[in-house]
Amino acid sequence: MKTPADIITRLQLMSQDGTKSDRRLAGLVLTDLDFASKAAISEIAARVGVSEPTVTRFCRNLGCEGLRDFKFYLAQAIAIGGQYLSPEPLNRDAREQRIASAITEAAIAAIQRASENLDMKTLVGVAARIVSSGNVLCIGSGGISSMMATEMQNRLFRLGVPVLAQIDGQLQRMYAAVATSETTLIAFSVSGYARSVIDAVQVAQQYGATTIAVTPPESALAKAADTVIQFQSLEDGNIYKPTSSRYALLSIIDMIVTSVAETRGPRVLENLRRIKQSVNTLKVDDPKLPLGD
Incomplete structure (x- = not known):
């Protein structure tokens, strides 16, 4: 199976072009990275309203062998670029007056x-x-x-x-x-x-x-x-x-x-x-x- 080079980009693409269940799962992961990286397969399935095999297929559609493999690549992406995924909101005053x-x-x-x-x-x-x-x-x-x-x-x-x-x-x-x-x-x-x-x-x-x-x-x-x-x-x-x-x-x-x-x-x-x-x-x-x- 091909190793996912950038799991975040794959998730972003899947959230737009995947099947209905894949879009929902990708949306969950992208909006709650902490939950997705720690939750059990049953918790993820329940949160989105799909079956556990659907979660496994979702992981394989991303190029991973399963949920454990997916979590490994997700954790790696968070460690490398996590600060760019959930940045603090811009302070409007600082942005406009203190650049x-x-x-x-x-x-x-x-x-x-x-x-x-x-x-x-x-x-x-x-x-x-x-x-x-x-x-x-x-x-x-x-x-x-x-x-x-x-x-x-x-x-x-x-x-x-x-x-x-x-x-x-x-x-x-x-x-x-x-x-x-x-x-x-x-x-x-x-x-x-x-x-x-x-x-x-x-x-x-x-x-x-x-x-x-x-x-x-x-x-x-x-x-x-x-x-x-x-x-x-x-x-x-x-x-x-x-x-x-x-x-x-x-x-x-x-x-x-x-x-x-x-x-x-x-x-x-x-x-x-x-x-x-x-x-x-x-x-x-x-x-x-x-x-x-």
Whole structure:
């Protein structure tokens, strides 16, 4: 029997397109997850007004072997994503009047936490390694980490650093396979367990590359990399708000890049001037605008 990959989605679909009894059972489960995960088959059947064999057929229609198997997948789904299934009602006043402060305060707090926990000696050492590298490969997988890899590339190229970002898992491994002792690989992972990123780090090390990870300490990626800039994501529980960890990681990138720029010194200025000159010909000629758009 095929294992249900997402029991909640199957329940949602069945509540709309299933048989009459299946729709009623799916509706019960979705509206009372706690009851459905703990109740006996007789209690579920009685609550909906169907027979016990109907409950068993319902479970099998979902791809489960029976009620026990169904409860296992339901409990797994609740453990992983339960907070999104029964969220607290939105506070209207907070939603309409305090969104800006909620975002800015969380961003500031995340940046401050990251700064307080940083080992600046390690960070400055990473910047020095980047400056002396023949080429830099930045990698990350997933939403935040892939964005950070791309942002690191965006910041380093303008300083004259040969840099490339890869967010595709197979390409990460392929580029790692052509690394040399002159390569510095910078890996981002908020969890520290992105498999493609860990694999790329290990492959690059085989060919003499220096590997640096921005990731939680004691994670699999931290253990694989040569040098670790420790970063621990800490969220505030507001499931409606995008994660504030992005701002903390961006601040770490800015610290690294600033140190790289200062280490390279006046050599970076000509590149910055050329970029400013080139971009300003395409838009309003305002020297106060930042590089790029």
